[in-house]
Amino acid sequence: MKNKARLILLLSILGITFYCLFVQPELLGVRISKSLNFPLGSLISWLGIVAYTLLLHLFIKLPTKSILLKVDKVLRYFHIGMALFWLPMSYFISGNLAFAFQNKPIAFIIWIGYTLVILFFPLILLVLKLFNRAEK
Numbered sequence: 001m002k003n004k005a006r007l008i009l010l011l012s013i014l015g016i017t018f019y020c021l022f023v024q025p026e027l028l029g030v031r032i033s034k035s036l037n038f039p040l041g042s043l044i045s046w047l048g049i050v051a052y053t054l055l056l057h058l059f060i061k062l063p064t065k066s067i068l069l070k071v072d073k074v075l076r077y078f079h080i081g082m083a084l085f086w087l088p089m090s091y092f093i094s095g096n097l098a099f100a101f102q103n104k105p106i107a108f109i110i111w112i113g114y115t116l117v118i119l120f121f122p123l124i125l126l127v128l129k130l131f132n133r134a135e136k
Helices: 002-023 025-029 040-059 066-084 086-094 105-120 122-134
Strands: 031-033
Touching (some): 002 025, 002 040, 031 040, 040 086, 040 105, 066 105
């Protein structure tokens, strides 16, 4: 029952994120804080990335081999940490909470890379899972 509640919560957050991104994108520009230049889109994106990460970790089962289990646990904590720190890292890279990279093409590339690593990291976990199956 606990996993069902988590699943529903995470899917709801992802649903709201996709709704805001694709159906009501004007909501992304609403300012939470004018003094910090903090748009709602930054918060929604961050919540979506964290929900995506946690949802994938619910579905990808841990390997049974002890060495792979240790590696997988470390990678999972690293991945969750990267997702949780996406907002602060994005602020650090861009210098603002609106993630405006004015005349900073290198910073933009670093930010895109960091975000893509978070989004594609589950592929590494899936490869570990497949590797574990191949050894049985």
